[in-house]
Amino acid sequence: MTQTQKILVTGATGTVGRQVVAELLDRGHAVRALTRDAARAALPAAVEVAQGDLTDPEGLVPALEGVTGIHLITFGGAFFAPLETGPRILELARAAGVRRATVLHGGGPSLLEDAVRADDGVDWTVLMPVEFMANALEWADGIVASDVVREPFVSRLSAMVHEGDIGAVAAVALTEEGHAGQEYVITGPELLTVGDKVAAIAAARGRDIALVELTEEQAVAQWRAAGHSEDVIGFLLEAYGNTPEVGRTVLDTVEKVTGRPALTFGRWVAEHVAAFTKGR
DSSP states (O other), rough: OOOOOEEEEEETTTTHHHHHHHHHHHHHEEEEEEEEESGGGGTTTTTTEEEEEOGGGGGGGGTTTOEEEEEEEEEEEEHTTTTTTTTHHHHHHHHHOOOOEEEESSOOOOOOHHHHOOSSSSSEEEEOOBBGGGGGGHHHHHHHSSSSSEEOOOOOOOBOOOOHHHHHHHHHHHOOOOOOOTTEEEESSSSHHHHHHHHHHHHHHSOOEEEEEEEEHHHHHHHHHHOOOHHHHHHHHHHSOOOOOOGGGOOOOHHHHHHHHHOHHHHHHHHHHGGGGGTT
């Protein structure tokens, strides 16, 4: 049996952070969750909640006390800006006795991730998930309102990953030997088109969903109306219109690290079907 450890999870109220917390608890470890607003954290009762912000490293000192590992994100503050405090965070973590760190890759270069990779005093693991299954929640309002999904590039392939699998890989890397210096690309167990995803949601809710393919121009207009910045729109056009090989290649990382197969999109839909159902 793995010895109980205490882990500090930053970004603990986010899509992935909550899964890291849940996996650590399931494995019998103690969890301290860092959040900028402890009063609104809504985490399990077993979690020790600490208020703090990665943009203020000195304020993290109490949260680091007594933890053996830390899960890090690469942004912070009210506007989720890329962190510039990575070296100081790592310095404080080492001083507090932190032995292991995982970093959730943010999709591009990061000063914090660079600092972690360069640190030889902490056993680090970088987590590089592909598209989150939770991205399908962007369709929920349209499905509930009119039984329709409007998307461009509907034949694009994705090896999208269940957020629970990211949490599971993080939990293992934070509490077990053998993962130091590793860069884990994390995928789901299957390749899916947009049509495949829509069909799975329709089957789970017992009601048909129409899939309308948008032109690039229509998609850009839709994204602008949703409030996306031009940078985000450019990223989406590239990611969806020219999906990189890493995003459409199934890997067995989850099974190798955790000992169980990666979770399917069908499983994810079953867990979230209420979001796509009228009267939710």
